[in-house]
Amino acid sequence: MIRKCRFAAMLAFSAMMSTAALVQAQAADLLSTLNSTHVLTIGTSNDAPLAYIDPQTKAAVGALPDLLRAALPLMGVKADVRAVAMPFSSLIPALQAGRIDMIGDGIYATAKRRQVIDFTSNTFYNPEALDVAKGNPDNLHQLSDLCGHSAGTYEGTTYVDQLKQASAACPAGKPIDIHLYPTIQNVFADLTAGRLNAGVVDSSLSAYALKQNPALSFELVADYKPADKAGSACAFGVTKGNDAFLAGFSKAYATMLADGTAAKIFTKWGLTPTSFFLSL
Template sequence: MSASLAVAGLVATSACSSSSSGSPEDLIANIKANKQVTIGTSNDAPWSTVSDSGEAVGIVPDILREFLKRADIDATIKSTAMPFDSLIPSVSSSRIDLIGDAIFATEERAKQVSFTRTIFVNPDGLVVREGNPDKIESVADLCGRVGATYKGTTWVEDLKAASARCPNGEAIDVKVYSTIFEVMQDITAGRVDGALIDASLAAYALVQNPGLGVQLAPDYVSPTVDKSQNALATNKADKTFASTFNPIYEAMLADGTVAKIFDHWGLKPIDQFLPK
C-alpha cells in the first residue's frame, strides 16, 4: 500500500528548513533578494508534492511559477515536506516562506497567518472500502462505526460534531491520523469504516492507482462546499505577497491559465475546483 501511494505521489515526510532571510513584513523583497521561495507541503498530489529529486511538483507550484514569471521575479521554488499540522507553525516561525498546499482559509487560521485570495475550491470526500459493502453514504452512517481523518484538518471537528448527534450508545469512534495515506491503509485493512479526506486527493490517488481498495462514496454531498476555499498563506506579519499575487492570479483565471493547469493535472470537471 505504501509503495502504491508513493507511485500516486502521496509520500509525506517530516522536514523543516530555514526560509529566506529578511523582514517577515516584506516577503516579495525577500524572494527577490534570495532568488528563492520556500514552500511547505504535506505532499498532497496533485496539489503540491516533492519529487524524489527534490523538485516542487503539482498545481500549486505551477501556479507559483506562472506568478513569478508574470511578476518578473527571478526566483526558484524550494519545497519542504512536512505533516499537515506543521504547516502553520512553520510559516509562522519563518521556517518556510509560504504554505504551498491545499489549506482552507478559515477565520480561525487567519488569526495566525495571512491568506491570499482563494486559489481553488476543494471540498471533502467520504472515502469507504471498495464496493462500499457497508452502504455508507453520509457521515451520519458512521454512527456506531469508526470514522477517520488526518491531523490539522477542519474535518476532525466535523466528525466529532457528527458523533455528538448520533443516537445514545452509537457515537462515531473518531480516529485522527498523521497522513492521508495512513487513513486509506486502515480503510483497506478494515480498521476504519469511512473517512473525510480531501476529495481531489482521493480522486487523483484512485486515478493513479485503481487498486488501492477504497472509493469515494458516490452519493456523498459535502455540506462544506461553500467553506472549502483554499488559499496560499504567509507569515501573519507579511504585507506584500497577497497584494502582489492577487491581481496577477485574477488575470490567470480570466485568461484560462488556471483552468489549463487544472486540466494538465487531471482535475475534472474543472469548474468544480475553480474559485467561486
C-alpha cells in the same frame, strides 16, 4: 561617573538599534525578500497532485507549485520554488517559526486560521469526500451514517472538527469511532486494509489516488454532499504583514483564471472538471 554615563548611553543606543533592526525585519514584505533571495520555500504535507517532492529530482511538483511558477513572473518576481515536507499539523507552526516562506498545500483559509496568519486570494475549492470500501457495504452516504462506525482523517485538518460534531449528534452509545493519522496516505492504507469503515479526506487527493492506483479497494461516495463547499476555499498561507505580496498575487491569479492558465494546470494534474475545483 562620566564613563558610566557613556557606557549607559552606548547600551541604550545599541538597544535602540536592535529594536529598529527587528522592526525593519518584521516589516519586510515577502515580495521584497523574494526579489533578494530568488527562492520561495513552501511547506507541504507531500500529497500528490497538489504539492509534493519528486523522489528522484527532489523538486517541488504538483498543481500548487505550478500555480506559483506561473504567478511569480506576472508579479515581476524571478524565484525558484522549493518544498519542505512535513505533517499537515506542522505547517502553520513552521510558517510562524520562519522555517518556510509559505504554506503551499491544500489548506482552508478559515477565519480561525486568519487570526494567526494571512492568506492569498482563493486558489481553488477542495471539499471533503466520503471514502468507503468498494461497493459501500455499510451503506454510508452522509456523516450522520457514520454513527457506530469507524472513520479516519488526518491530524490538523478541519475534518477532525466535522467528525467530532457529527459524532456528538449520534444516538447515545453509538458515537463515531474517530481515528486520526499523520498523513492522508495512512488513512487510505487503513481504509484499504479494512481497518476503517470510512475516510473523510480531500476530494482532490482521493480522486487522484484512485486514478493513479485503481487497485486501491475504496471508492468515493457519489451522492455525498460536502458540508460547505464555499468553506472549502484553499489559498496560500503567509505570515502577517505581507500586504504587497498578497496584492500582487491576487492580481496575477485573477489573470490566470481569466486566461485559462489555472485551468490548464489543474487539467495537467487530473483535477477535472476544473470548474468543480476553480469555482463554486
